Amino acid sequence: MKTRIKELRARHDLTQEDLARMVGVRRETILFLEKGKYNPSLKLAYKISRALQASIEEIFLFGEEDLKSS
Amino acid sequence: MKMNNMKMSRFLAGMLLGAALIAAGLLLSLLGYDALFIAAGGVAALIVAIVRFWQRGDQPEKDERTDKIRAFSLAYSWFASIILSLVIFCAVFMGIIDPSASTALSAVIYIMTGSAILFIIVLNRRGDVGRS
Numbered sequence: 001m002k003t004r005i006k007e008l009r010a011r012h013d014l015t016q017e018d019l020a021r022m023v024g025v026r027r028e029t030i031l032f033l034e035k036g037k038y039n040p041s042l043k044l045a046y047k048i049s050r051a052l053q054a055s056i057e058e059i060f061l062f063g064e065e066d067l068k069s070s
Numbered sequence: 071m072k073m074n075n076m077k078m079s080r081f082l083a084g085m086l087l088g089a090a091l092i093a094a095g096l097l098l099s100l101l102g103y104d105a106l107f108i109a110a111g112g113v114a115a116l117i118v119a120i121v122r123f124w125q126r127g128d129q130p131e132k133d134e135r136t137d138k139i140r141a142f143s144l145a146y147s148w149f150a151s152i153i154l155s156l157v158i159f160c161a162v163f164m165g166i167i168d169p170s171a172s173t174a175l176s177a178v179i180y181i182m183t184g185s186a187i188l189f190i191i192v193l194n195r196r197g198d199v200g201r202s
Contacts, residue, residue, distance in 0.1 A: 043134075
């Protein structure tokens, strides 16, 4: 899974800590999300989409391989 | 504010627990029991409370990722422990070893605790449980 969190975060001039505080998670969780190493819950994805003012599909990019793997 | 209050409460609880364990360990040692390990546990509790309070800043102590990692780590550690218990049982049954009950229990306790901590560290480094 790839994400555009880093790009959108920069566009809104937010640090990882700012975004983490806005969505109520630890900074490391934002770091792993940006690296595509953590699959967030729908609730967290929704909170991030609201914080970054973009749709979930715009932020989280799933390829065919990602959808096939569990 | 609520988070800071909760954090302060946990810090104070950790300090109190540590102090109580140290006092109990020292008292029992003075009475002739071999209980210095209780005082050592108290020192560990104090250190953990101080380090956690100092390190985390105003970040939440846990979130959905850390909760998931902890839950999976406990499940994996339970599995490791049941395997170990099975191995000990088979070894005793075949007469290879003859541990006392307290030795066998200690082994299981150490494996449960150690493997849970190990899984938490490994999964925290990976970022998530399973494939992503």
